[in-house]
Amino acid sequence: xxxxxxxxxxxxxxxxxxxxxxxxxxxGVEIAAVRGTRDILPGESxxxxxxxxxxxxxxxxxxxxEIRTPIFELAALFARGIGEVTDIVEKEMYTFVxxxxxxxxxxxxxxxxxxxxxxxxxxxxxxxxxKLFYVGPMFRYERPQAGRYRQFTQFGVEAxxxxxxxxxxxxxxxxxxxxxxxxxxxxxxxxxxxGCPVCRGPYRELLRSRLEPLRHELCxxxxxxxxxxxxxxxxxxxxxxxxxxxxIPPIDEYLCPExxxxxxxxxxxxxxxxxxxxxxxxxxxxxxxxxRTVFELVTIGLGSQDAVLGGGRYDGLAxxxxxxxxxxxxxxxxxxRLLLGLEAAGTLPEPGPEVDLYVARVGDVPQAQVxxxxxxxxxxxxxxxxxxxxxxLKTQMKTADRLGAVxxxxxxxxxxxxxxxxxxxxxxxxxEVLPREGLAEKVAERLAAAQAIxxxxx
Ligand code: ATP
Ligand code: MG
Numbered sequence: 001x002x003x004x005x006x007x008x009x010x011x012x013x014x015x016x017x018x019x020x021x022x023x024x025x026x027x028g029v030e031i032a033a034v035r036g037t038r039d040i041l042p043g044e045s046x047x048x049x050x051x052x053x054x055x056x057x058x059x060x061x062x063x064x065x066e067i068r069t070p071i072f073e074l075a076a077l078f079a080r081g082i083g084e085v086t087d088i089v090e091k092e093m094y095t096f097v098x099x100x101x102x103x104x105x106x107x108x109x110x111x112x113x114x115x116x117x118x119x120x121x122x123x124x125x126x127x128x129x130x131k132l133f134y135v136g137p138m139f140r141y142e143r144p145q146a147g148r149y150r151q152f153t154q155f156g157v158e159a160x161x162x163x164x165x166x167x168x169x170x171x172x173x174x175x176x177x178x179x180x181x182x183x184x185x186x187x188x189x190x191x192x193x194x195g196c197p198v199c200r201g202p203y204r205e206l207l208r209s210r211l212e213p214l215r216h217e218l219c220x221x222x223x224x225x226x227x228x229x230x231x232x233x234x235x236x237x238x239x240x241x242x243x244x245x246x247x248i249p250p251i252d253e254y255l256c257p258e259x260x261x262x263x264x265x266x267x268x269x270x271x272x273x274x275x276x277x278x279x280x281x282x283x284x285x286x287x288x289x290x291x292r293t294v295f296e297l298v299t300i301g302l303g304s305q306d307a308v309l310g311g312g313r314y315d316g317l318a319x320x321x322x323x324x325x326x327x328x329x330x331x332x333x334x335x336x337r338l339l340l341g342l343e344a345a346g347t348l349p350e351p352g353p354e355v356d357l358y359v360a361r362v363g364d365v366p367q368a369q370v371x372x373x374x375x376x377x378x379x380x381x382x383x384x385x386x387x388x389x390x391x392x393l394k395t396q397m398k399t400a401d402r403l404g405a406v407x408x409x410x411x412x413x414x415x416x417x418x419x420x421x422x423x424x425x426x427x428x429x430x431x432e433v434l435p436r437e438g439l440a441e442k443v444a445e446r447l448a449a450a451q452a453i454x455x456x457x458x
Contacts, residue, residue: 036142036150047348048153051335052135054181055155062174064131064157069113071137075105080321081112083288085228092140094150106139110156111289111314111330112321118160119323128161135335147337156311158330163315165262168293169269171329175297175309176275182338183347186300187308190280191270192252193263194231196291197316199256204230207248214244231284242282250281259292266293289314293329299341308341309333353404356447359386360396363413370411373421373439377409380444400426406450409443425450 094106207230225232294312311331318326377384400408410422419436
């Protein structure tokens with residue numbers, strides 16, 4: 001259908017809601033991505049594949065297996081799992097009612113869905129611990145800014161069925177291995193224990209009694225937090241609130257004996273692994289479900305959005321969601337922010353060649369024959385492309401160069417009639433005539449040899 005007809009059709013369909021699709025006087029169609037979302041184009045998508053590959057490789061080494069849960073769930077799941085009194089549930093959820101009248105939400109984080117799946121499929125009744133990871137998009141209605149989007153991607157890890165501090169250390173070690181794998185060398189591990197509901201109660205009261213007299217000096221959000229979740233006043237980013245909470249004793253001095261032992265054991269395990277950490281009493285994390293260990297890996301040089309990976313233990317969550325008691329721990333890493341951090345640090349990998357081989361057609365060689373040759377070469381596992389626009393040899397050579405081809409196969413009229421083609425090595429322009437017969441295997445051999453030399457193996 002010609003573009004004009006398509007436009008007329010669109011206009012007829014009234015798909016303009018004023019936000020997602022703009023039609024301008026019928027002259028053109030301007031379609032823009034929704035605020036806070038963006039397209040990952042070739043070039044950048046290569047980096048995403050590379051980061052995700054690093055995540056998968058790391059998880060394989062630690063024996064964590066992938067789980068894929070739906071992108072939307074019942075909204076109540078998140079309200080229950082994350083906590084009603086959290087920024088995410090109060091202000092940031094994309095909730096909607098579907099045609100069946102169900103209250104749904106695009107997932108703002110991964111843990112609630114994973115816990116739901118573990119309970120629904122009774123994975124806790126199988127071999128323990130259950131060690132899972134996920135990579136995928138999350139959605140939060142936030143004010144978009146650098147490193148903060150409305151659709152972003154998290155890589156997360158969750159382990160169920162053991163309260164052992166060794167598992168806390170393993171998960172943290174996995175997070176660091178992942179950051180190391182993608183070349184992020186400058187990080188700080190911030191670590192805290194926020195105890196269990198038993199030891200948290202008295203500490204909460206301590207906070208309330210200390211902060212109540214200062215209520216009107218706190219920021220508006222913290223005045224609300226004081227009533228509903230005073231722990232969260234501790235991690236307020238406002239300078240004023242930070243000053244007011246400075247003298248308050250750290251929560252880890254108020255742990256019950258069991259939580260204290262666990263906290264000490266986590267630190268011992270990290271020491272044994274040689275992982276440096278900073279005890280960070282202000283770290284309480286935004287979500288209600290955490291118990292005991294909470295941690296963040298923070299990159300240096302990314303401004304205020306510097307937390308790239310955060311997590312903790314959530315021993316009470318499965319029970320809170322109606323299941324049996326299943327201790328668990330996990331983390332989530334923001335991959336958008338991680339990539340920004342790597343870009344700022346200048347450590348992103350250089351783009352590699354896009355093809356191994358380019359096939360240039362000169363003169364009247366039938367296009368179908370060339371396409372067939374290209375297909376044979378691809379069957380050998382080579383990455384091959386050719387010209388589809390009838391361009392000159394010179395332009396085709398330039399394209400081959402731009403794509404990083406090691407060789408160009410020049411299919412010229414004269415040679416083709418004699419059953420031959422010309423193989424040109426792009427690095428030095430040296431050429432070799434090869435018979436058409438058995439060509440794909442020969443080219444594959446030449447390429448393997450050239451690549452071995454490039455790797456310094458020969
Ligand atoms: P922040 O304090 O920056 O809002 P958060 O506490 O809400 O972070 P978590 O819920 O712990 O973040 O999510 C884990 C990671 O996901 C964060 O460390 C961050 O890298 C990433 N992340 C969170 N929200 C966004 C967003 N809106 N856009 C991009 N990445 C995000
Ligand atoms: Mg947030």
